[in-house]
Amino acid sequence: MVLILDAMIILWCVSPADKPYAMGFKAVITQLFGSMPSPLYTGIVIDSACTLWGKTPCGQRGACLLYDLPDYRYKLMGLFGFLKGTSFVFYIVAMVTLFRNPNPGNIGDCRGVSGQTGNPEPRPVISDSESQSV
Incomplete structure (x- = not known):
């Protein structure tokens, strides 16, 4: 959508x-x-829920061995909820701004689907007798 x-x-x-x-x-x-940037902040949130880190052969911090699952769940779903909520607020602001014009036929600088503003010029009507004579 x-x-x-x-x-x-x-x-x-x-x-x-x-x-x-x-x-x-x-x-x-x-x-x-x-x-x-989504893998970066998603990885940061996932790593923040780690309770036990492994060690590499060099003695540095390795992969996570144990996650605090409730903390993991709340942080990850909180991040996704925050991002969805933020985007929803921006869409509401955009829609309010777009449809705020009191003239519904001409919304701001936007044009209708046909690219015209206002009412198009009427086309001449050809009667049945004129179309048969051609």
Whole structure:
């Protein structure tokens, strides 16, 4: 659902010439702030729940041998809940900002799906007699 919401907002609010750049920029930012640091802070939280560390042959700290399971569970689920809650707050702020305009036909600088603002010009109606004479 989040990917669809992101794409709809970008496709709705960006000029047609800039849509490919906007989608690429969104992908780069998502990878930069979402996918790349997540193993780091997830590993830090998991390591913080360790109660017994092993030793390497060199005498340095090795892999965790025993985790405090309730602590592990609360810290990991707390981290995921915090991240989901933070992203939810940012989405609510974005949606409120997007739909705050009193004119629902023209939302901020965003254009409609067709790329036009306001009502499009009416097309001429061809009657049945005109279409048969052609």
